[in-house]
Amino acid sequence: MEFSTTLKKRISIRDFKNEQVSKEILRNIVSDAQQAPSWANSQPWRVYIATGETMKNIQKSHLKKSEKGLKGSADLPVKDIQDWGKLPFTNMSTWLDKVNSDATMKDFLTANVNLWNAPAMAYLTIPKTTPVWSVYDTGAFAQTLMLSATNRGVDSMVAYENIKYPDEIRENLDIKEEELIIAGIALGYRSEDKINTFTNSRLATEEILTIK
Numbered sequence: 001m002e003f004s005t006t007l008k009k010r011i012s013i014r015d016f017k018n019e020q021v022s023k024e025i026l027r028n029i030v031s032d033a034q035q036a037p038s039w040a041n042s043q044p045w046r047v048y049i050a051t052g053e054t055m056k057n058i059q060k061s062h063l064k065k066s067e068k069g070l071k072g073s074a075d076l077p078v079k080d081i082q083d084w085g086k087l088p089f090t091n092m093s094t095w096l097d098k099v100n101s102d103a104t105m106k107d108f109l110t111a112n113v114n115l116w117n118a119p120a121m122a123y124l125t126i127p128k129t130t131p132v133w134s135v136y137d138t139g140a141f142a143q144t145l146m147l148s149a150t151n152r153g154v155d156s157m158v159a160y161e162n163i164k165y166p167d168e169i170r171e172n173l174d175i176k177e178e179e180l181i182i183a184g185i186a187l188g189y190r191s192e193d194k195i196n197t198f199t200n201s202r203l204a205t206e207e208i209l210t211i212k
Helices: 003-009 021-034 052-067 086-101 110-114 133-151 165-173
Strands: 048-051 120-127 155-158 179-188
Touching: 003 133, 021 048, 021 120, 021 133, 048 052, 048 165, 052 110, 052 120, 052 165, 120 133, 133 155, 133 179, 165 179
Parallel strands: none
Antiparallel strands: 048 120, 120 179, 155 179
């Protein structure tokens, strides 16, 4: 697939078909992501992918906790959006206003607590001993993974919700306490649900770019 096409085709998918992604494709996606750069080739990441019954168990646990209104306890700290600074706060506020007013997103919260009905979820971890820069490296790994998935016809969704309750992830995938769960990326094939037609805008390049 042409790179520009892959880049534009990768969008956040919020409802997936009940169709498994083969282990071979999942392995190839992760193998591609290993081309991501890291500080001094530290390659701090590990990848755990939940599929089948493991994924269903995580989804059931997640839904129960969400219905009880349990507060999230992700491994990385979370700030109120008002404390992110003017630019990200403005962007998030604009996005939230659109989510709340767009009819295609009326089932967004339901999709959220059901972890998008995803057939697979890739969880990325790093050792607690690594420096904060390893989070940057893992972000590069995550984006490369999602672009590889798109190139192979697999859709994705990365969200805070996916790692909101780390205990359920550790229990089902035997992830040690010595590892920080940095990201959860839902993987699968998009459904025809109208929620997947929701689109986001991007700032004009001139608004974020300085060249001197």
